Amino acid sequence: MRDFHKPGRSAVMAMNGICATSHPLAAGAAVDVLKSGGNAMDAAIAGAVILGLAEPQMTGIGGDCFALISPAGTDQVVAVNGSGRSAATADAAVLRGEGHQTVPLQSAHAVTVPGAMDAFCTMSEKWGRLGIADSLAPAIRYMDEGVPVSARVAWDWQGCAPVLSGHGKTHFLNNGAIPQYGDVFRLPGQAEVLRRVAKDGRNAFYEGEIADDMLATLNALGGAHTAEDFAATQCTIADPLGGTYKGQELLEHPPNGQGVVAILLLNILSHFDIANMDPFGAERAHIEAEAAKLAYDARNRFLSDPATMDRLDHMTSMETASALAALINPSKAMVSPAAISEAVHKDTIYITVVDRDRMSVSLIYSIFHGFGSGIASEKFGILFQNRGAGFSLAEGHPNELKGGKRPMHTIIPAMLRDQGRVTMPFGVMGGQYQPNGHARVVTNMLDFGMDPQAALDAPRSFAENGKLQLERGYGDSVRAQLADMGHDIETPDVPIGGAQAILIHKNGVLEGASDPRKDGCAVGY
Structure with missing residues (x-):
């Protein structure tokens, strides 16, 4: 239990249902859907789509999503892959021939076909109770009427706005000015898109006038996308990956997401006595950093579209983890072997909902x-992700850019399962930090006995690009010890990620936790 003399937030406790996400209006709308008879899937879609307006720098209908779903009355979990593919004629060789080392971030070459809308419609049909029109209704209203710009969003907007170009400026600036804290922001063009999807389903987005608007914009900027690329977009459904730590099962989304990295990282950490370390001390931060360097190196070597990835068993093997753990010097930092294969980012939203029937949804959604790419369609203002920047241009790499292929994805939802019972859907935002964030939350809870809110509040560290990033929650003595071990210490300008979680107690009580690093909250009833 937290010290009530100090600033902080208490967990939200409820019996009937909870939503935890990164913006209060989205959480509130999701709970309204639950109260009106919808289930966790209906509510999660409703909240997620609103976040494309409330946090437009983070997500939107021009992006992708992944979800883990545990249907009511069962502890089984399914994984939904709502990530889009590259244009059918895309080829790394073309970009290499133009002198590029990586996919240009703010170009049509970086735009993969948006996969989220197909996934939302599919998930609504398969697991929802109300239908896609009811899930989209709150977002349509908000996009027409607007929402006030909140504190974290206003701060992000200042830094991210320079990437906007052309129609992106038209739709995501106010007459050329960056929206400020408290300004009202609207997306009427996207409201119209959602009205058409509510009426005619996913085909309204991927065919006809809306698709034509997206194609015209991309093709004018050199994109190779075709109507056939959009029409063929289809999410896929699979089993999650599972790994065990301290007797509990961590469920992660399979590739092309990077969830397997969290499993590998925990497998490496299981070779060390984490529980007897200071949770905020130098020893734990060092061991976690060294393990992360090795786990992310494996990611960068092997992770790709499932059709081209053949080393998944290697990454989940405890033998692999044991061999990597043996490379860690407990008192000296190694030079990171991980050369980051995709551009670094920290922009994502996450939403989790559990309803009265204990259906659980863990959903992450990003541009x-x-x-994203800074490019928006002319008429409807659909802002395109630049997820294609997650491809490698290295010839022969499993994640090499090729036509009709899904790139390596950083966004990953998660769930914990204890003795077969789903106990906690959760997610940690923050770009490539996410697997490390999942491992940190799990070890905070299982090694140090933290409740979910404390596990999310706790200071974070992350080894990235030759630096050990330490949030300001770490003391000077810890920084000095880590520097003595050989770490190059850096305090990031932006806090490391954000997170949400819902713990399902054995007696049926729901406990929602929300990261203070963002504007969000947990709301229950």
Whole structure:
């Protein structure tokens, strides 16, 4: 239990249902859907789509999503892959021939076909109770009427706005000015898109006038996308990956998402006595950083579209983890072997909902970088992700850009399962930090006995690009010890990620937790 003399937030406790996400209006709308008879899937879609307006720098209908779903009355979990593919004729060789080392971030070459809308419609049909029109109704209203710009969003907007170009400026600036804290922001063009999807389903988005608007914009900027690429977009459904830590099962989304990295990282950490370390001390931060360097190196070597990835068993093997753990010096930092294969970003939203029947949804939804590619369609203002920047241009790499292929994805939803019972859907935002964030939340809870809110509040560290990033929650003595071990210490300008979780107690009580690093909250009833 937290010290009530100090600033902080208490968990939200409820019996009937909870939503935890990164903006209060989205959480409130999701709970309204639950109260009106919808289930967790109906509510999660409703909240997620609103976040494309409330946090437009983070996500939107021009992006992708992944979800883990545990239907009511069962502890089984399914994984939904709502990530889009590259244009059928895309080829890394073309970009290499133009002298590029990586996919240009703010270009049509970085735009993969948006996969989220197909996934939302599919999930609504398969697991929802009300239908897609009811899930989209709150977002349609908000996009027409507008929402006030909140504190974290206003701060992000200042830094991300320079990537906006052309129609992106028209739709995501106010007459050329960056929206400020408290300004009202609207997306009427996207409201019309949602009205058409509510009426005619996913085909309204991927065919006809809306698709034509997207194609015209991309093709004018050199994109190779075709009507056939959009019409063929289809989410896929699979089993999650599972790994065990301290007797509990961590469920992660399979590739092309990076969830397997969280499993590998925990497998490495299981070789160390984490529980007897200071949770905010140098020893734990060092061991976690060294393990992350090795786990992310494996990611960068092997992770790709499932059709081209053949080393998944290697990454989940405890033998692999044991061999990697043996490379860690407990008192000296290694030079990171991980050369980051995709551009770094920290822009994502996450939403989790559990309803009265204990259906659980863990959903993450993103346009990759802040304001994605910066490119928006002319008429409807659909802002395109630049998820294609997650491809490698290295010839022969499993994640090499090729036509009709899904890139390596950073966004990953998660769930914990204890002795077969789904106990906690959760997610940690923050770009490539996410697997490390999942491992940190799990070890905070299982090694140090933290409740979910404390596990999310706790200071974070992350080894990235030759630096060990330490949030300001770490003391000077810890920083000095880590520097003595050989770490190059850096305090990031932006806090490391954000997170949400819902713990399902054995007696049926729901406990919602929300990261203070963003504007969000948990709301229950």
